[in-house]
Each structure stands twice: as C-alpha cells, then as structure tokens.
Amino acid sequence: MEYPSKSLENLIEALNRLPGIGRKTAFRLALHLLRAPAAETRALSQAIGQLQETTHYCTTCGNLADTTQCRICANPRRHTGVICVVAEPQDLLAIERTGQFGGLYHVLGGVIDPLAGIGPEALRVAPLLERAALPETTELIFALSTSLEAETTAFYLARKLEGYPITLSYIARGIPVGSELEFTDELTLARSLLQRIPYSAKAAGE
C-alpha cells in the first residue's frame, strides 16, 4: 500500500512492529499523532527515546528501577524476611496491586523453558540463593504461573534450596474469586480439592 507521505509511512511501520498493533491501528495512531498537540508527541517521542537509557534493574531483586535499587528494596517499611519469587516485573506489579504483600521480591527474569533454550543459568537463580542464605530470610513464596515451565522452575528452585533453614511456599491455585463452580475447569477444581484448606471462622470472615 502506498502511503501519502514518507514520514507517515515510517511511523506506521515503526508502530506496526509493536506487539498487538496491526497496520490499521498503526495508521489510526499515526493520524492521531499527526494532529495531536506538539507537546504530546514530543513527550511520547522522548519517553520512548529515553526509556532504555534511564531504566535500570535493581541489583538486589531484579525489578525495574530508576537507579541501582528499586523503590521496593529501598523502602524501609517493607518486611525483609519474606521474599516473593516472580518470573517478570509485571508479575511483581500484579501482586503489588493487591496491596496484600509487604515483603520483598525476587524477579527471575523468566522461567526455565528448554524448548526456547532458556536454562536456569539464564535466570537470576544465583542471587536468589544468596538472598535465601541471609540470616533475616525466613520464607520464599513462589508466585509463578501454572504453566509447565513455571512449575518446572519452582521444582528446580526447591531442589536447589533444599537444606536452607527457610520455609518454601507457593501461591494457592484454586477457583478464582467470583467464578462459578460448575464452569471451573477440571484441573483447577481437582487442585482446589487436593489443596483444600481447613475451614475456620477467621478465613470465612475475612
């Protein structure tokens, strides 16, 4: 297809490379940017241009950060004894949004996936073992998804952490809050049965 101007074509092609942005959406966005206030397009252009240079990874937990330490590790009010192990920074953010976790995180940077050529050495496993050996560490919570790769990763880590004087746990799998029992898939339902928890007035009331 022939575009009316070279600069529009350049932008459409650049936008089209983004995940989930097809040609039509790219074109619509480009036309929007063409008419948007100059300050808005400048802000977007600069934000994209500066992103990689100004974003760092926390040397402790691997989370995205402004400097060498992320905001969570730098927060003195966070509980340093419990470390929540996640695959990616977006998983960390999902847990933060719940507002239910006051400990620290450890971002692995992915999960073990032999088919994609990702072995344990590609993940931040060694720093995790170091942190697990710290005297203040009491518990690691695996907050990984339910994929085969994620379960393999949890299994691998649990093996590596054998003998450490810490508690290992993982987030519960079960029927999602608000979902109907009859429409829950069999695997999830089976798991929620196997991993049933003692009914107590406290748990029911909360």
Add this chain to the structure above:
Amino acid sequence: MEYPSKSLENLIEALNRLPGIGRKTAFRLALHLLRAPAAETRALSQAIGQLQETTHYCTTCGNLADTTQCRICANPRRHTGVICVVAEPQDLLAIERTGQFGGLYHVLGGVIDPLAGIGPEALRVAPLLERAALPETTELIFALSTSLEAETTAFYLARKLEGYPITLSYIARGIPVGSELEFTDELTLARSLLQRIPYSAKAAGE
C-alpha cells in the same frame, strides 16, 4: 498505581493518551520497548518526533504530503477531470486501496457538524469551488459517509455548486458485497431499492 521506574511511568502515561490504548496495553507496549533492540526504539522515537515537522498537506487537494504537493496530484497519469471529494485523508486511502479510481481527490478536512462547532468555513470548500470551476473538471464524486453530517455537507456543497457545468455524483449506498439480504438493515435495503440500477449483462458480468 506505583510504577517501578519514572521513565517507564512517563512512557506508560504518554502511550495511555493515544486513542484505544488503555493502561494495560500501554504497560505491555512499554515493557516490549524496554527489551526491544535500541535501533527499533530509536526509529519509533524519531518517527514520532519528526512526524509533524515533516508531514505537509497538499496545497491542491489537502491530502497528506511530503512537500506542498501530494503523490497523487503529482502523478501525471491521474485523470484530472474527475475529483473525488472525501472528508479525511484516511477516506482517500480507503478508495485508493480499491484500485478503481484514477482521478484526483479533494480532502475537505471533515464534515459540517454544527453541534461540534464545525461550519463550512472550517472546511476546504473554497479551494474545491475553485477546482470545480477549472475548465478540465468534468465531475465531482462525493465519497462521504452516510451520517447526517456527511449528507448535510454533500447537500451544502451541491447547493454551492449549482450552475457549474459539471456532473455531481455520489458513491452508491446499498447492500455490502457478500452480505445477506435478510440481515441487511431496513434503511440500507430501502435505499438500495430506491436507487436500483438497470440490470445489464455488462453490470452483471463485471
């Protein structure tokens, strides 16, 4: 919500201002750009930054252009006698994609919409009248949508063009190709009946 880094937050906010890009999509795009090759993010940043400075509007037809003349008006193989009147550059592109039109265009820059404060003086009406008065111009085709505003615009233009020695036409409204008669809405079906065209072997065969 607290984002892990200021630069990521800036980008998410800038992306979130684009039409159809919510916070979640903005976040996903930002994470993609964080990991994308530097050349890719640089290309996108520059394409956005340079768009408004390097995109011009054709002084003849109002289409987007690299210079003061668009590629269509500059093309000597286009038929200069027939001018297709459209509201926006994207309408022009939609018609170009059909490959069925070899004439020139005129982009109005919108349609008359009193409720939005858009009167005829905000559109490129005067240049259209000038072009309609040129000796080589034989026909104007209104390729406007079927909204009330678009029909008002066509009516307004037709009034203004009364007495010009040219043919005025508008693109056919009817049942879309490939659609079922029984599921076609009543207005469209009524129009396609009122504007029925003589059946000929030529039309049926094409």
